[in-house]
Amino acid sequence: MGYRRALNDHPDLHSLCRDCLHLWAGAPGDGRCPRCGSPRLAIHDELPSLSLAHIDCDSxxxxxxxxxxxxxxxxxxxxxxxxxxxxxxxxxxxxxxxxxxxxxxxxxxxxxxxxxxxxxxxxKYAAVGQEIRKLMRAVTPLVEPLSIDEAFLDLAGTERLHGTPPAQTLAGLIRRIENRIGVSASVGLSYNKFLAKVASDLEKPRGFAIIGQKEAQTFLADKPVNMIWGVGKALEKKLNQNGFQVIGDLLREDEHSLIKRYGVMGRRLYRFARGQDSRKVEPESETKSISVEYTFDTDIDSFEILAAELSKMCDKLSARMQKKGYGARTVTLKLKDRDFHLITRSKTLPDPTQRAEIFFNIGLDLLKPEINGTAYRLMGIGGSELVEASEADPPSLANPDSLRKAHLDKTITEIREKLGPSALVKGFPPQ
Missing domain, CATH: 3.40.1170.60 (MutS, DNA mismatch repair protein, domain I)
Known part of the structure; x- marks a missing residue:
């Protein structure tokens, strides 16, 4: 990692105190901040110029x-x-x-x-995640969430807005997250997304790691190939069999040969091995799907019990669709057996829906063929091909009662939000 290099070999170092936010040119004489005495320093020769970060909350x-x-x-x-x-x-x-x-x-x-x-x-975790995201957006509009507790941030050009370079702004942001929200986070700072994500894992918890452009290839050379984003166990095994144990091994191959051998992934292997990543930070990507799933305390092979659990899940799925303002055109059932084998079954509807009853009926149709004595440890139900809520459950001449039922679902959701999930229990007609 960059700032672990010998300090005397790099006269252009800059230092940042992560506690008092003091920033100065040069290295600390005794390894501590000259202003507050803190040992929590970020030190690197490219520190003032790097602006792409990955923030990941700690556990x-x-x-x-x-x-x-x-x-x-x-x-x-x-x-x-x-x-x-x-x-x-x-x-x-x-x-x-x-x-x-x-x-x-x-x-x-x-x-x-x-x-x-x-x-x-x-x-609760989602609500805390939203609080953190709000603080992130206060320092830059370019925030790309990866999950509930991590995101990429692009702070290029924010110096004029905040009067501080990105590294100093990030240190202040992490301090606010800890003081106001009560959780800690680690920062990876670099010049692209791949290396920022790698850096954020280097010093957890409460880390602030930097990978600069000058040292990127040297840093990556002896790291295992599975450090490259997208290299899972299967591809790692294949790469190892082909003689690529560490990222530096990929440097001996040209881009064409890697693409020929590994398809589109070959281009990423070639570029990431050289510290190249042209992906931009994309703010708040569009929601692709909404789902509910549950891992049972004991494996279940009973259709009646699974159907009862599915009914509860569909109520929750409907409530989430309503809360987020979406309807779904495709319904997917997910099952995992005692050996962790995963089954997914999907059906696309003629019209998108938010309704729990429709989710349940479709889910039940998908579930029935899988009842064959297999005991399941996990079940989930979800909706994808999302549309705006206004497009869901359109009035139908074939089913004039559909509008009333959709309104009933919304009313039930509102009552449960006010009085609790058990305030109303809805039954479904036997199948």
């Missing part, structure tokens, strides 16, 4: 829970769906024991039996 779900319950501060905390679920997030205390995201819960509890397990509260 976000667990940090939010610790913020809301200070008694958990020093305890191992796992966010997940019960004994039969998987780990959604693990705090850094739990990670010391080897607990990782996506690990089966039983394995996580074997590794860390004293962990406090908390079921995910996605609505």
């Amino acid at each position: 976000f779900y667990a940090t939010v829970e610790k913020r809301d319950d200070p008694s958990l501060r020093d305890k191992p905390v796992i966010i997940g769906g019960g004994h039969r679920g998987v780990v959604s997030a693990a705090c850094y205390v739990a990670r010391v024991y080897g607990v990782r995201s996506a690990m089966p819960m039983y394995k996580a509890l074997d590794l860390c039996p004293d962990a406090v397990v908390i079921r995910p509260n996605m609505e």
Whole structure:
């Protein structure tokens, strides 16, 4: 990483204190800020000129829970769906024991039996994520969310607006996120998206890592090829078999040969290995789908029980569609069995909908053929090919009652939001 290089070898270094935000030319004589004495410094010769950042909150779900319950501060905390679920997030205390995201819960509890397990509260996490995003947008309009707790930011040209270079503005933003919202985050600062994302993982938690243009290829040369965005396990295995163990190995190939061997991905391999990434930060990409899914505490093979769970999910899906202002033209059912084999089944509707009853009827039709003795550990229902809410559930001469039923769904959602999800329980006619 750039600022770990020997300080004496780089007379053009700049230093930034991440606590008091003091910025000065040169290296700190004793490794501390001359103004406040903090050792939390960012030091790099390209620090004033870099403007593309990736911000990633540290163990976000667990940090939010610790913020809301200070008694958990020093305890191992796992966010997940019960004994039969998987780990959604693990705090850094739990990670010391080897607990990782996506690990089966039983394995996580074997590794860390004293962990406090908390079921995910996605609505709370989403609300906190929106608060953080609001602070991000206050420093630049070019914010591209990747998930609820991470985003790319392009701060090029913001010096005139804030009176500070991007690195200093970012350090102030991270300080505000910690002080106002109570969660910590790590920053990767570079000259493109690929390297900014790589940098944000280098010093977690509360990191501020920098990869400059001068050192990019040297930095990447000895890193495993799976560090390149888009290289999953299958492609990594294929690359290794072909003699590409580290990113530097890709430098011996020209772009044409990599494209010939790996298709479109070959172009990315060629360019990313050289620290090249021309992708722009795209603010708030359009929502592609909305879904609800649940991991059961015990595997379920009963059609009646799965149908009852599906009914609840469709109510939630309808409420989310209404809240976000969308209707869906395609409905997709998702099932995962005890061996983690995933099944997805979809159906496209003649007209888009927000209605829970329609989601349920379609979901039930997709579910019936999969009831064959297989026990499922997870089920989900979602809608895609989204349209504006005004285009959903149009009046139909063939079904003149459809408008009344759509209005009823909205009324039920409003009552549940005010009085709680169990205020009204809706039944569906037998299939």
